[in-house]
Amino acid sequence: MAFIRSLQLSHFRCYDSVRLEGLSAGLVVLTGPNGAGKTNVLEAVSLLSPGRGLRGAKISEMQQRETGQPWALAAEAETPYGLVRLGTGLDTGSLTEKRIVRINGETAKTQTALAEYLACVWLTPQMDRLFLDGSSARRKFLDRLIFAFDPGHAGRVTRYENAMSQRSKILRDSEYPDPVWLDGLETQMAETGVAIAAARQDFIVLLQQACDQAADEALFPRALLALRGTIEELLQQAPALEVEDMFRYQLRDSRKVDARSGGAATGPHKGDLLVVYAAKSMPADQCSTGEQKALLIGITLAHSRLMAAERGAPPILLLDEVAAHLDEGRRAALYGILQGLGGQVWMTGTDAHLFAAVGSQGRFFHVEKSHLLLCDKPVAA
Ligand SMILES: Nc1ncnc2c1ncn2[C@@H]1O[C@H](COP(=O)(O)OP(=O)(O)O)[C@@H](O)[C@H]1O
Ligand SMILES: [Mg+2]
Numbered sequence: 001m002a003f004i005r006s007l008q009l010s011h012f013r014c015y016d017s018v019r020l021e022g023l024s025a026g027l028v029v030l031t032g033p034n035g036a037g038k039t040n041v042l043e044a045v046s047l048l049s050p051g052r053g054l055r056g057a058k059i060s061e062m063q064q065r066e067t068g069q070p071w072a073l074a075a076e077a078e079t080p081y082g083l084v085r086l087g088t089g090l091d092t093g094s095l096t097e098k099r100i101v102r103i104n105g106e107t108a109k110t111q112t113a114l115a116e117y118l119a120c121v122w123l124t125p126q127m128d129r130l131f132l133d134g135s136s137a138r139r140k141f142l143d144r145l146i147f148a149f150d151p152g153h154a155g156r157v158t159r160y161e162n163a164m165s166q167r168s169k170i171l172r173d174s175e176y177p178d179p180v181w182l183d184g185l186e187t188q189m190a191e192t193g194v195a196i197a198a199a200r201q202d203f204i205v206l207l208q209q210a211c212d213q214a215a216d217e218a219l220f221p222r223a224l225l226a227l228r229g230t231i232e233e234l235l236q237q238a239p240a241l242e243v244e245d246m247f248r249y250q251l252r253d254s255r256k257v258d259a260r261s262g263g264a265a266t267g268p269h270k271g272d273l274l275v276v277y278a279a280k281s282m283p284a285d286q287c288s289t290g291e292q293k294a295l296l297i298g299i300t301l302a303h304s305r306l307m308a309a310e311r312g313a314p315p316i317l318l319l320d321e322v323a324a325h326l327d328e329g330r331r332a333a334l335y336g337i338l339q340g341l342g343g344q345v346w347m348t349g350t351d352a353h354l355f356a357a358v359g360s361q362g363r364f365f366h367v368e369k370s371h372l373l374l375c376d377k378p379v380a381a
Contacts, residue, residue, distance in 0.1 A: 001025055001078065001080075001312075001313045001342065001343070002077065002078065002079045002080065002117065002118050002119070002313050002315075002316065002343075002344075003023070003024065003025045003077065003078050003316060003343065003344035004023055004045065004048070004075050004076070004077050004078075004118075004316065004344060005021075005022070005023055005024070005075075005076040005077065005078055005083070006019065006020060006021045006022070006023065006075060006076045007019070007020045007023070007041075007044065007045065007073065007074075007075045008073065008074040008075070009040075009041070009044050009073055010069070010071065010072045010073070010074075010089075011063065011064040011067050011069045011070065011071045011072065012040065012044055012062055012063075012064060012071040012072070012073060013037070013040040013043070013044075013062055013064060013071075014037045014040055014064070014370040015037060015040065015064065015370050016064065016067075016370070018370075018371070018372050020041075020365065020372060020374075022363075023344070023363060024344075024363075025342055025343060025344050026339060026344065026345070026361050026362065026363070027335065027338060027339065027345050027347060027358050027361070027362040027363070028344065028345070028346045028347070028362070028363045028365070029347050029348075029349075029355045029358060029362050029363065029364045029365065029378060030042075030346070030347070030348045030349075030365045030367050030372075031348070031349055031350065031351065031352050031354075031355065031364070031365075031366055031367065031378050031379060032350070032366055032367035032368050033350060033368065034350060036367040036368050036369065036370070037367050037369075037370045037372075038320075038348040038367050039054075039055075039124075039320055039348060041346070041348075041365075041367070041372070042054055042122065042318045042320050042346055042348060043055055043057070043062075044073050045120060045316065045318055045346055046120050046122060046318055047062075047073060047088050047099070048073070048075055048077065048086050048088065048114060048118050048120065049114050049115060049118050049119060049120040049147070049148075050110075050111040050112045050114050050115050050147065050154050051111070051144075051147075051154070054120075054122045054124055054318060054320070055124075056140075058097070059090060059097045059098065059099050060097055062090075063090060070089055070090040070092050071089055071090050072087065072088070072089030072090070073087065073088050073089060074086075074087045075087070077117060077118055079117040079118065080117075080312065080313070081116075081117065084103065084104060084117050085102075085103070085104050085105065086101075086102070086103060086114065086117060086118070087101070087102035087103075087105075088100065088101050088102070088111075088114075099111070101113060101114055103117070110155075112151070112154045112155050112158070115147060115151035115154055116151055118315075118316060119147065119148035119149075119151075119307070119315035119316065120148070120315055120316045120317075120318060121144060121145060121148055121300060121303060121304075121315045121316075121317055121318070122317070122318035122319070122320065123296055123297065123300055123317075123318070123319050123320065123322055124318075124320040124321070125320060125321050127141070127296065128289065128292065128293060130292070130296065131275060131283075131284035131285040131287075131292050131295075132285050132292075135270070135271070135272035135273075138272055138273040139269075139271055139272065139273065141273065142200065142203075142204075142273045143157055143200075145203070145207065145299075145303050146199060146200065146203050148303070148307060148315040149203060149206075149303075149306070149307060149310070149311065150199060150203070153196070153199050156192050156195050156196050156199065157192075157196060159188065159192045160188075160189060160192040160193055160196055160267075160268065160269070161269070163185045163186075163188040163189045163192065164185075164189055164263065164264055164267070164269065166185055167182060167185040167186065167189065167251075167258075167264070168258070168262055168263060168264075170182060170185075171255060171258055171259035172259060172262070177255075182252075182255070183252075186248050186251040186252060187248060189247070189248075189251060189264070189267065190244045190245075190247040190248040190251065191244060193231055193247055193267050193268045194231060194235070194240050194243050194244045194247060196231075196268040197229060197231040197232045197235055197243075197268045197271065198235060198240060200227055200229075200232060200268070200271065201227060201232055201235060204225050204226070204227055204273075206306055206310070207225060207299070207302060207303060207306060208224070208225050209306075210302035210303065210305050210306040210309075211223050211224075211225065211298065211299065211302040213302075213305070214298060214301070214302060216333070217278075217279065219294075219330055219333050219334075220294050220295075220297050220298035220301060220330075220334075221277050221278065221279060221291065221294055221295055221298055222278040222279065222298065223275050223276065223277070223278060223284070223295050223298055223299050223302075224275070224276040224277075224278045225273065225274070225275060225299075226273075226274040226275075226276075227271060227272070227273060227274070228271065228272040228273075228274055229268060229270060229271030229272065230266045230267075230270070231243060231247060231266070231267060231268050231271070232268070232271055234246060234247075247266075247267070250265075250266060251264060251267075254266075275295060275299070277291060277295060290325065293322075293325045294326075294330075297322065297334070300317065301337060301341075303315075304317065304341050304343065305341070308341060308342070308343070313342075313343060314341045314342065314343035315343065316343060316344045316345070316346070317338070317343065317344075317345040317346070318345075318346045319345060319346065319347045319348070320347075320348050321348055321349060322334075322347065323347060323349045323354040323355065324349055324350070324351075324354060328357075331354065331357060332357040335355075335357050335358050335359075339361065352377075352378035352379055353378070354378075355378040356378065358378070360376075360377075362378075364376065364377055364378050364379070366379040
C-alpha cells in the first residue's frame with residue numbers, strides 16, 4: 001500500500017509554510033471557500049510523482065510570490081519499500097528552470113525515480129472537457145494511467161519527446177542537417193515510439209477488462225475504450241520490428257514537411273483515446289456533461305481496481321471538486337467504493353455537506369486564506 005503520512009509545503013503557491021500530519025490510507029477531505037488553497041495542496045501531492053503535476057504548470061509558477069525563499073515540498077510516504085522521505089522543489093543550483101527530487105535525502109538523477117514509490121492519478125475540473133477538446137489531453141490522461149501501472153512508461157515518453165524535439169530543432173535551424181545525427185534521432189524515435197504504442201495497446205486491454213468488471217453500471221457507466229494512432233494500428237498488422245522500420249522510413253521521408261510544420265507528421269504523439277458510453281453506444285463527446293464526468297470517474301475507479309489487483313496497491317487519487325458533480329446517492333456510493341479500494345484519496349469541495357457521508361474514517365481539513373486546520377468532521381465554509 002502506498003500513501004502519504006505527512007506533507008510539508010514551503011513557499012509553495014499561496015502557502016508560506018504548512019504541514020499536514022498523521023495521514024493514513026482512506027479519504028483526506030479539504031473543504032473551504034474558493035481561492036482558499038485546496039487545489040494547491042492537491043497539486044503539491046501530485047508533484048510527488050514524475051511530471052509537471054496536476055495543473056501541468058511551469059516550475060516558476062509554483063513559487064510563492066513575493067518571497068526570497070525557493071519553494072519546497074517534503075513528504076513521508078508509506079511505500080512497498082517501507083517509510084520513504086520524498087522531497088522536491090526548485091533547483092536553485094541550476095541555470096535552467098528545474099525541479100530537484102530527493103529520496104531519503106539523496107538527490108535523484110531524474111524525476112522518474114519517484115514513480116518507483118508513489119503513483120498519482122487525478123481528476124480536475126479542467127478535465128471536464130477531456131472528451132471535447134483535442135487529443136493531447138486524452139493522450140496525457142491515458143499515459144498518466146500507464147505511468148502509474150508501469151513506471152518504465154514515463155522514461156519511454158520522455159526519451160521519445162526529447163529525440164523528437166532535438167530532431168525538430170535540427171530540421172528548423174540548419175539548412176544542411178547532418179544525416180547521421182538525424183538518422184540516430186529517428187532510430188531513437190522509432191524504437192521508443194513503437195514501445196509507447198505497444199505499452200498503450202497492452203494496457204488498454206487490461207483497463208477494458210477492469211471496466212467490464214464494474215460492480216454497478218448504473219452508478220458509473222461502463223466505458224468502451226479504443227486507441228487511435230498510425231503506429232498503434234500498424235502494430236495490429238505487423239511485428240514490432242517491422243513497424244519500427246516502417247516508422248523510421250516514414251520519418252526520413254517526412255523531413256522536409258516536418259521542417260516546415262514542426263514536430264513529426266505521424267507517431268505516438270498523435271495517438272488518441274476513444275471512449276464510448278457502452279450502454280448507449282454513444283461516443284463520450286456526445287454525452288451530457290454529467291455523463292462524461294461519470295464515465296471519467298468510472299475509468300479512474302477501474303484503473304484503481306486494476307492497480308490493486310496487478311500491483312498490490314491502488315494509486316493515490318486526487319479528486320478535485322468531483323463530489324459537487326454527483327447527486328447524493330452517487331456521492332455516498334463513491335465514498336464507499338473509494339474506502340473499499342483501500343488507497344489514499346484526496347478530495348476537495350467548497351461545502352461541508354458534500355462530505356457528510358464520508359463518516360468518521362475520513363481526515364478533514366478546513367482550508368481558509370492559505371491556512372489548514374485539522375477538524376474531526378467537515379466544517380462549513
Ligand atoms: N505562485 C503563487 N503565489 C502566491 N499565491 C498563489 C500562487 N499561485 C496561486 N496562488 C493563489 O492561490 C490561491 C488558492 O488557489 P487554489 O488552491 O486554486 O484555491 P481553491 O481552494 O479554490 O482550490 C489563489 O487565490 C491564487 O491566487
Ligand atoms: Mg480548486
